[in-house]
């Protein structure tokens with residue numbers, strides 16, 4: 001019998017395979033696509049670097065020449081100058097590089113999958129997992145796959161669902177819940193000849209505020225010449241465009257002076273892609289004989305480029321509990337629960353930060369310019385916080401918002417949005433998908 005079957009060869013699946021092989025646990029990765037395949041999620045946060053370092057992948061990122069990302073910039077609508085952060089202001093322990101990477105995901109995901117294979121994973125591409133199989137005691141015991149026109153059952157001691165937004169096991173078990181607040185829609189494409197701005201920040205990610213609630217756009221360098229540009233807004237705003245994707249993109253590209261300038265001489269080089277219905281969570285991330293990692297467990301909103309980092313850390317932490325299960329022989333849901341607790345703690349920090357950000361946009365700019373809070377905000381943006389107590393700045397942001405709400409003639413009062421920021425216990429208030 002196989003030890004572990006991993007469903008999906010995106011970052012979460014490949015990194016899970018890498019850690020397991022390093023721990024001497026045999027694993028198979030089943031990927032439905034044939035890499036390289038395009039994928040959204042092209043800008044990393046610096047916490048990813050630690051995982052890449054641990055699995056020996058950093059030299060590959062360097063050799064392949066992925067653009068270095070030294071920081072991030074935010075642009076208001078009127079183009080009156082930007083707020084910047086540099087990652088070297090807050091060095092990470094054990095990491096001696098002041099940058100992370102922007103990536104062509106087709107290339108990154110292929111390299112990660114090959115790396116997992118080199119470390120020991122058995123990799124099969126072009127194979128779709130149809131369902132996870134359970135034994136009579138309710139333990140995940142294998143998967144049913146489709147190979148050409150045949151269905152074949154493969155047995156395994158442990159199943160990892162890393163199927164991304166396909167959320168294979170979450171859908172199979174009926175545990176997928178829509179996020180009650182976020183329902184955004186993104187339209188994006190690659191462009192040449194984008195004006196990336198001043199040389200010192202040209203290789204940063206640039207975020208442009210848009211004049212609609214929770215609306216923003218990204219500018220991410222993919223190569224020297226190619227830049228990924230994307231527009232995000234509430235799905236209902238997108239629906240107003242009645243399917244005119246290009247019209248929608250252009251309308252919002254012209255709504256921010258800085259973005260308009262960046263795209264003024266740009267030429268689109270591939271088709272627009274659309275992403276929707278990506279804000280959800282599973283009721284549980286673990287069960288008897290299985291765990292969910294990366295987007296297969298939860299995804300909310302990409303404003304702070306946290307998705308790949310969370311995918312990598314869920315693989316790292318998840319692999320530790322799988323290793324423990326092989327040592328103790330205990331593959332029960334209870335044995336994997338601490339993994340879920342850890343991941344929820346980390347994701348809920350992001351979730352709170354994202355909601356406070358959208359609640360009052362000028363507050364974020366104010367906090368990153370504040371001597372008192374800048375480093376803490378930076379720490380959050382680097383993405384390695386899995387304990388809310390480490391970032392009291394969230395409480396300070398919350399308090400600031402409460403003051404604005406209570407003060408009738410506060411200058412920022414008109415900037416408050418309708419987003420709820422009350423404590424939202426994970427899952428209890430989520431509606432069924």
Ligand SMILES: Cc1cc2nc3c(=O)[nH]c(=O)nc-3n(C[C@H](O)[C@H](O)[C@H](O)COP(=O)(O)OP(=O)(O)OC[C@H]3O[C@@H](n4cnc5c(N)ncnc54)[C@H](O)[C@@H]3O)c2cc1C
Pocket residue numbers: 007008009010011012013030031032033039040041042043044045127128129130162163164165166168186275278293294295296299302305306307308309311
């Ligand atoms: C608009 C938008 C912008 C984003 N921007 C960023 C960003 O800038 N930075 C960032 O870090 N993140 C970003 N993200 C998030 C990021 O894309 C994801 O969090 C990340 O790709 C998750 O990795 P994963 O391995 O969990 O899933 P994926 O990367 O989706 O990999 C899942 C893999 O599983 C395979 N698969 C699916 N079903 C099956 C099956 N049944 N059988 C076999 N294989 C299967 C798929 O083919 C795929 O290769 C963004 C997301 C959105 C929606």
